[in-house]
Amino acid sequence: MAASSAGAWSWNTRTNESSWDERFHAMYDFPPEDPRTFDAWVARLHAGDRPRVLARIAEMLRTPGDDEWNMEYRAVSPDRGVLWMQGLGRAERAVDGEIESISGINLDITERKRAEEKTRESEEQLRLFFDSAPAAVAMVDRDMRYLAASRRWLQDYGLVDDVIGRCHYDVFPEIPESWKAIHERCLAGAVEASEEDPFERTDGSIQWLKWQVHPWRTAGGEVGGLIMMSEDLTPTRKWIKTQEILIEELQHRTRNLISVVEAIARQTMATTGSVEAFMTEFTTRLAGLSRVQGLLSRSDRDPITVGTLVRMELEAVGPQTTSSRTRIDGPNVRVRKRSAQMLALAFHELATNAQKYGALANDDGRLAVSWAIERNANDRASLAVEWVETGIKQRLDLAAPQRCGYGRTLIEKGLPYALSAQTTFELSEHTFRCAIRLPLEDEINGGAGG
């Protein structure tokens, strides 16, 4: 029997007389001389439990055969405050079935209840900690049933339903035997961890996990179960792969850029006489190269369009290029990265020439840039760009050196070579027209490489 001894009591239901022993009297901290009545006892009951107790008594009184009295309830002692009591007893019935008396014992179970409360509180605290911990943690008992799991744990493994009480192996039927062996070893006291372990899920996907399992012990020192912690490395791995690809692309672009700068320098040098003239032209072309690099870096988020390139290069040449004398017209057409650089340089050359000796060299000339998507007989799409300058005053025919330089080579040779484009240059009395037609699908490779 428990350390605290029981107090005995008896209550005559017909006469309402009751009696109890010294132990009982002391358990409720009744003053020594106080009467030992049923009502005195009822008065000691905690207000929150009194209705429940009285209701149970009433039920026994009116129910034939209901003879067992077994209740846990709170009482209030003037000295010690709230106490927990357990009452155990039996009813004695008369021949007619009515209860004559109920008698039994009382146990003070305050200590036990307090301990239970403390455990519940610390369990609640633990549950709260687990729940809000920014790590994926789970606690299981010896049978691998969940006692607690953090929100992160549920998130990382895509668990929707509550797992508390369920067996870890039911929640994850795909757990390999090798891992079950790990759990067994840890239940025997081992601590195990892994920096990187693939976990194949039932849907076939693989999660890469960094994990740690160790036993937790009860107050008695025995292993009560396991604590499992994991970190999902899969998003990090994906990110690292993406970074590696980006860095490779960047390296390629940088090397290519250096090659292009070298080529532009060489070609510019071939057509300029003095060092000053070279520097001016060279730095202007480098600026054009630099502008399109900015677009290329952002192009995954902001795809580059024909309109963007045309406007960018016209703006760079000067304000007169964006005045009402210039018309820019065309649908939203995205250009591939590799086309963007050459097109930008081509537009730059066209814009510069328009300003130097074309329609924008005087006050009345007009520039119209337009583009459209065209489809040929095989339904292959092309981008057709038209650059038309009207009202040109300065008569420079196509054989003139100013019109035979770097820009023309780029458009007549470079675009066809690199982008399979078809280009035309036409000059009449006061009009200059340049047409560029560029396949929108990759026709060189026949679609290879995507």
Add this chain to the structure above:
Amino acid sequence: MVEDDFYVASSLALCLEADGIEVIGPAASVTAALDLIGRDEAIDGAVLDINLNGEMVYPVAHTLRERGVPYVFTTGYDMRSVAQHEADTPCLEKPVIATEVIAALFDRGD
């Protein structure tokens, strides 16, 4: 010469020609390159850009190897990205200098 970038191609071609070398091409794709080779020109050497707008140049290398024509690779990526079966082929990182190309092609074993 097989190179998909116009600037790089024209620049290198200019330098090689200045050194008295006749440039066949340049070609910007595997198809165009195989076409050039197929025209039965006497080819003394080749400089091949590994990555042609996403397409790898290896089929061209293979054809040249069968004809006993020496070749070198150029790349804008890391030299480590060359395929295993071509590990013994000289690879030059861009931007390449014409003299380096000539040395790599014709000074081997001399």
